[in-house]
Amino acid sequence: MVARSGGVQSVERVFDLMEAIADAGGEISLSDLAAASNLPLPTIHRLLRTLVSLGYARQLPSRRYALGPRLIRLGERAGKQLGTLAGPVLEHLVSELGETSNLAMLDGDGAVYVAQRPSQHAMRMFTEVGRRVNLHNTGVGKALLSTMTDDEVTRLIERTGIPTLTPKSHSSLLDLLADLATIREQGYAIDDEEQELGVRCYALPVPGAVAPVAISVSGPLARVDLRFAARALPILRASADRLGRELARG
Numbered sequence: 001m002v003a004r005s006g007g008v009q010s011v012e013r014v015f016d017l018m019e020a021i022a023d024a025g026g027e028i029s030l031s032d033l034a035a036a037s038n039l040p041l042p043t044i045h046r047l048l049r050t051l052v053s054l055g056y057a058r059q060l061p062s063r064r065y066a067l068g069p070r071l072i073r074l075g076e077r078a079g080k081q082l083g084t085l086a087g088p089v090l091e092h093l094v095s096e097l098g099e100t101s102n103l104a105m106l107d108g109d110g111a112v113y114v115a116q117r118p119s120q121h122a123m124r125m126f127t128e129v130g131r132r133v134n135l136h137n138t139g140v141g142k143a144l145l146s147t148m149t150d151d152e153v154t155r156l157i158e159r160t161g162i163p164t165l166t167p168k169s170h171s172s173l174l175d176l177l178a179d180l181a182t183i184r185e186q187g188y189a190i191d192d193e194e195q196e197l198g199v200r201c202y203a204l205p206v207p208g209a210v211a212p213v214a215i216s217v218s219g220p221l222a223r224v225d226l227r228f229a230a231r232a233l234p235i236l237r238a239s240a241d242r243l244g245r246e247l248a249r250g
Helices: 009-023 030-037 041-054 070-097 139-145 150-160 173-186 226-249
Strands: 057-059 065-067 100-107 110-117 189-192 199-205 213-220
Touching (some): 009 057, 030 041, 041 057, 070 226, 110 139, 139 189, 139 199, 139 213, 199 226
């Protein structure tokens, strides 16, 4: 059966199911999956059996369904391609601003860095590609959280907790939600020594990306100050828009 978009309906339904599982935090009950997908239970059972047999989904002892291990390989390859696509944008940021630029994407209940271009300064911020970080105390993480509703953020924090890495890290959900309201209003996030003392980061979500992605610049407090922010934010915003257009072209 052909879907309204001209694609194959069964393929669209498979991806709808996997996205519903991902939106639920990586695992979901059959009843919640039926409610999220609006598909008949026999159809869901048939598609899940196929996904489980191929390793793209798995059934837990609790009879809930989770994303399968074969998706890891696809995700790693997709992340590398995303990093390659973002390379020129990140290089432009370093050239214009002189500080390290980063690209991160939502990965379950955290963020993972998929690309970076380092500053040429001897004293600079460095995060290895592939590193996973919390969402509540990083610039890219808070930029990603700002694209969610408060209810979604609350459920995520209920799963992960809110560990504090520095004295400046958020230590309560209420503080985090207040910060996210400010981020949504001003359009950018600041990690002000929340991940690492002595380091400040400005980050924005990338508009129009199919998967949640954020871009940032970061460096030591001595250089990344208010004057830096006034110069950097328009460039960072233009870079996020440029990357969004690149991703939309695919």
